[in-house]
Amino acid sequence: MRIDLHTHSTASDGTDTPAELVRNAAAAGLDVVALTDHDGVGGHAEAIAALPAGLTLVTGAELSCRLDGGDGFSVHMLAYLFDPLEPELARERELVRDDREPRARAMVAKLNELGVPVRWERVAEIAGVGAVGRPHVATAMVELGVIDTVSDAFTSEWLAGDGRAFVEKHELDPFDAIRLVKAAGGVTVLAHPLALKRGNCISEGAIAELASAGLDGVEVDHMDHDAPTRARLRGLAADLGLLVTGSSDYHGSRKTCRLGEFTTDPEIYGEITRRATGAFPVPGAGG
Structure with a gap:
C-alpha cells in the first residue's frame, strides 16, 4: 500500500x-x-x-x-x-x-528594488485561480533567468525566511x-x-x-x-x-x-x- x-x-x-x-x-x-x-x-x-x-x-x-x-x-x-x-x-x-496577495506584491516590489524586473501581472498570471505564494514569484524569476529552478529562490539571497526579498504574512x-x-x-x-x-x-x-x-x-x-x-x-x-x-x-x-x-x-x-x-x-x- x-x-x-x-x-x-x-x-x-x-x-x-x-x-x-x-x-x-x-x-x-x-x-x-x-x-x-x-x-x-x-x-x-x-x-x-x-x-x-x-x-x-x-x-x-x-x-x-x-x-x-x-x-x-x-x-x-x-x-x-x-x-x-x-x-x-x-x-x-x-x-x-487574504494576506497572500499583498505579501506577494510586496515581495515583487523588493525584488524590483534589487534589480530583478519581475512584474506583478506575470506573477498573478502564473498563480491563476490558486492562492498566490512564493513559488509563483519564484517561477517568474526562473522565466527571467535570474535563477535556474524554483527551489533556488528559497535561500537567504532571495525568498527564504531570512531572504532579502522575504515579506512576512499573517x-x-x-x-x-x-x-x-x-x-x-x-x-x-x-x-x-x-x-x-x-x-x-x-x-x-x-x-x-x-x-x-x-x-x-x-x-x-x-x-x-x-x-x-x-x-x-x-x-x-x-x-x-x-x-x-x-x-x-x-x-x-x-x-x-x-x-x-x-x-x-x-x-x-x-x-x-x-x-x-x-x-x-x-x-x-x-x-
Missing part, C-alpha cells in the same frame, strides 16, 4: 489541477493521496469528483504558522481530516489567504493551530521541520513543546531531509511518541519531487484515520 500525505494543486501553488493531481496519483501507483494545499480546501471538491477507482483521498491543508511571534520564523503544519466548516479554523485560514501560532485543528476533529503533523535550506529550522525543544500541546506527528521522509536528518527525526519522534510520516510535497512541474517519492507506513496512516473525527478518507468511485 503506497500512501503520499503531502501534495499541492493549482488551488494553491501546484501546477496540476486537483483533478489532474488525483489522476496522476493513481497513475503513479498510489493507493492513498492527501491534498494539502496551503491554508485552503478549495481543491477538495474537484479532486473528489475526479477521484479514480482504487485511489483514496485524504482531505487536508498545509497551515502557515509562525513560531515565537513576529521575531520568530515560519513553520508549516499539515492538518488532516478536519471539518472544513468549523468556524474558528475557517476564519483563521481566511485571514492567511500566520497562525503553531500551538493555536494544533488547538484549532483538534477542535475541528483533525490530526496535525509538522511538515519538513528540519529543511535547513529553507532557512531557520524549528528546534528539537520546540518540537517537544508542540508534542506536549497535542501535535500528532512529524514529517520525516521528505526531499529536504538528508539521511542523517531523517534518522535524527525518527529518534526524536520515538522519544516524544509522535507519528512518523513520509510524503512527496508534490507541486507538479514546479518542483523536482515526484508523487510517491516518499511514502507513509500503512499503520501510521491507519492511526491518523483513527484519530480523526472531523472528516473521513474518500474512496474513489471511478470519477
Whole structure:
C-alpha cells in the first residue's frame, strides 16, 4: 500500500489541477493521496469528483504558522481530516489567504528594488485561480533567468525566511493551530521541520513543546531531509511518541519531487484515520 500525505494543486501553488493531481496519483501507483494545499480546501471538491477507482483521498491543508511571534520564523503544519466548516479554523485560514496577495506584491516590489524586473501581472498570471505564494514569484524569476529552478529562490539571497526579498504574512501560532485543528476533529503533523535550506529550522525543544500541546506527528521522509536528518527525526519522534510520516510535497512541474517519492507506513496512516473525527478518507468511485 503506497500512501503520499503531502501534495499541492493549482488551488494553491501546484501546477496540476486537483483533478489532474488525483489522476496522476493513481497513475503513479498510489493507493492513498492527501491534498494539502496551503491554508485552503478549495481543491477538495474537484479532486473528489475526479477521484479514480482504487485511489483514496485524504482531505487536508498545509497551515502557515509562525513560531515565537513576529521575531520568530515560519513553520508549516499539515492538518488532516478536519471539518472544513468549523468556524474558528475557517476564519483563521481566511485571514492567511487574504494576506497572500499583498505579501506577494510586496515581495515583487523588493525584488524590483534589487534589480530583478519581475512584474506583478506575470506573477498573478502564473498563480491563476490558486492562492498566490512564493513559488509563483519564484517561477517568474526562473522565466527571467535570474535563477535556474524554483527551489533556488528559497535561500537567504532571495525568498527564504531570512531572504532579502522575504515579506512576512499573517500566520497562525503553531500551538493555536494544533488547538484549532483538534477542535475541528483533525490530526496535525509538522511538515519538513528540519529543511535547513529553507532557512531557520524549528528546534528539537520546540518540537517537544508542540508534542506536549497535542501535535500528532512529524514529517520525516521528505526531499529536504538528508539521511542523517531523517534518522535524527525518527529518534526524536520515538522519544516524544509522535507519528512518523513520509510524503512527496508534490507541486507538479514546479518542483523536482515526484508523487510517491516518499511514502507513509500503512499503520501510521491507519492511526491518523483513527484519530480523526472531523472528516473521513474518500474512496474513489471511478470519477
